[in-house]
Amino acid sequence: MNTIKLSLVAAALSTVFLPALAADVEIYGRAHLSLDSLDNGVDSGTNVSSNSSRLGFRAKTELDGGLEAFAQIEQNIRFDEGAGSWASRDSFVGIRGDFGTVRLGQFDTPLKSIRGKVDMFGDRVGDIRNLTRTSTAGNTNANIGNVFDERFKNGVHYQTPKFGNFVFDIHYTPHNTEGATVDNVRESYSMALSYEVSGFYAAIAYETFEGQNDLDPNALRLGAYYDVTSDFRVSGMFQSASDIPGGDRNVYGLGASYKLGDYILRSQYYVAAENDVADSAASMLVVGADRRLGKDLTLYVAYGITSNEDAAAFRVSAGGRDTQMAAIAGENSSGLSLGIQYNF
Structure with a gap:
């Protein structure tokens, strides 16, 4: 990803409060849009979608004692409709050193980060979140509890330094909603242990939060990928x-990708198993191909279909996408997507 690095010297502060303080500031972003033909089994349409497009700012400063202070502000940008929301994505401040990393703010949970590592179609048609974020028909509201790929508000996160290629993360929020609290409603925890070396990644995470209607949703997640060769990766x-x-409910599946020159062929298949409601299972199959035009620009095509049983209403166009089509119970959801992604 190309970056613009600026050297900022806080002259006014240095003369009054602090010795000379220099910060490295990085401006970065992503423009990711797609032209989609979406069908929920009853209605269909062609749309343009902005998919987790973003603009961000990062800063870091070296401190005495081998410490480093850092901060990030990142927001969603709707390139399709000309809109955005300031600091709506991962935004935080923290400090790191030999002891590890501590940060405060709003950002992805350790459990969510696992999916980002193994999802072959992240932010595209066929994203795994189509199955992990929704429940049976009539229970597709993200606020009811079956949501395990979100950002915790008011979060406090500690990450250990690497020990033998292992890293442990714990993420806590006393109040996962807006405003002040006196009773810690929506208290949330997420933690993960991960192992990563060149060509191999594996992690396990547990997340729980205080939900609504006397429910306290929790999830155990395992994810991994393995580079069989330098061109062939499998994930699950x-x-x-x-x-x-x-x-x-259990959700599980496998994915694979294969590099062929400037092209990457990819596919994944995931299943949302039946829960206490009869005929509530679904399966999602997606295939696609990328064309790399340099290291920063990717063109791609993807086709996905989610097959819903009679009491299931899972989408194929959700997960990191700003334009989605609602699913209908018992009907298949499908999408053909032509996309462009430019990192800067």
């Missing part, structure tokens, strides 16, 4: 979610 993920609307 398993999630077991409990105390969610409709009853406990």
Whole structure:
């Protein structure tokens, strides 16, 4: 990703409060848009979608004692409709050193980060979140509890330094909503242990939060990828979610990608198993191909279909996408997507 690095000297502060302080500031972003033909089994349409497009600012400053202060502000940018929301994505401040890293703010949970590592179609048609974020028909509201790929508000996160290629993360928020609290409603925890070396990644995470309607949703997630060769990668993920609307549900699947010159062929297949509601299972298959035009620009095509049983209403166009088509119980959701992604 190309960056613009600026050297800022806080002259006014240095003369009054601090010795000379210099910060490295990085401006970065992503423009990711797609032209989609979406169909939910009853209605269909052609749309342009902005998919997790963003603009961000990062800063870091070296401190005495081998410490480093850092901060980030990142926001969603709607290139398709000319809109955005300031600091709506990962935004935080923190400090790192030999002890590890501590940060405060709003950012992805350790459990969510696993999916980002193994998802072959992240922010595209066929994103795994189509199955991990929704429940049975009538329970597709993200606020009811079956949501395990979100950012915690008011979060405090500690990450250990690497020890033998292992890293442990713990993420806590006393109040995962807006405003002040006196009773810690929506208290949330997420933690993960990960192992990563060149060509191999594996992690396990557990997340729980205080939900609504006497439900305290929790999930155990395992994810991994392995580079069989320098061109061929296989990945997989398993999630077991409990105390969610409709009853406990497992989601699992596999993906693969293969580099062929400037092209990458990719596919994945995931299943949302039946919960306490009869005929509530679904499966999602997606295939696609990327064309790299340099290291910063990618063109791609993807086709995905989610097959819903009679009481299931899972989408194919959700997960990191700003334009989605609602699913209809018992009907298949499908999408053909032509996309462009430019990192800067």
